[in-house]
Amino acid sequence: MIKIIEIPKIKDPEGRGNLSVVEKDIVPFDIKRVYYLYDVPSDAYRGGHAHKALYQFLIPLSGSFDVILKDGTNINSVTLNKPNKGLLIVPGIWRELENFSSGAVCLVLASEVYDEADYIRDYNAFKLFKSR
Ligand code: T46
Numbered sequence: 001m002i003k004i005i006e007i008p009k010i011k012d013p014e015g016r017g018n019l020s021v022v023e024k025d026i027v028p029f030d031i032k033r034v035y036y037l038y039d040v041p042s043d044a045y046r047g048g049h050a051h052k053a054l055y056q057f058l059i060p061l062s063g064s065f066d067v068i069l070k071d072g073t074n075i076n077s078v079t080l081n082k083p084n085k086g087l088l089i090v091p092g093i094w095r096e097l098e099n100f101s102s103g104a105v106c107l108v109l110a111s112e113v114y115d116e117a118d119y120i121r122d123y124n125a126f127k128l129f130k131s132r
């Protein structure tokens with residue numbers, strides 16, 4: 001359920017910092033949308049839903065946050081805190097994001113444009129979806 005994908009990091013030989021690049025082969029989908037979460041208060045909770053068909057790749061551009069993943073049977077948790085390590089979330093996974101550090105930025109690459117009909121925002125409906 002947890003698939004961390006390493007993003008190539010190019011360390012500048014002259015000490016000018018790092019550069020990471022996400023090219024199309026890094027993620028197993030065509031990227032149709034990019035959005036990002038920022039200025040999230042440390043006690044805030046985001047997510048709390050699943051997607052029927054959407055693939056997403058979450059990158060902690062700055063700071064850290066926790067992602068709780070539920071597949072209807074198992075629960076896993078991962079802390080994202082390295083800008084060169086992203087989390088792939090496949091369809092049919094309930095996710096909750098919490099414990100955002102100050103200044104955390106979560107970049108999301110998504111396989112589809114925004115479609116509210118792809119969301120399952122009720123946990124009982126999610127369980128039903130998984131049992132089909
Ligand atoms: C996810 C987590 C990580 C749009 O109009 N367009 C968009 O592309 C998105 C993503 C959202 N919205 C609207 C829908 C809501 O009125 O923005 C509002 C906040 O969305 P939501 O409550 O779904 O935000 P999060 O942070 O709980 O969830 C988002 C994504 O929706 C979701 O797919 O996995 O980030």
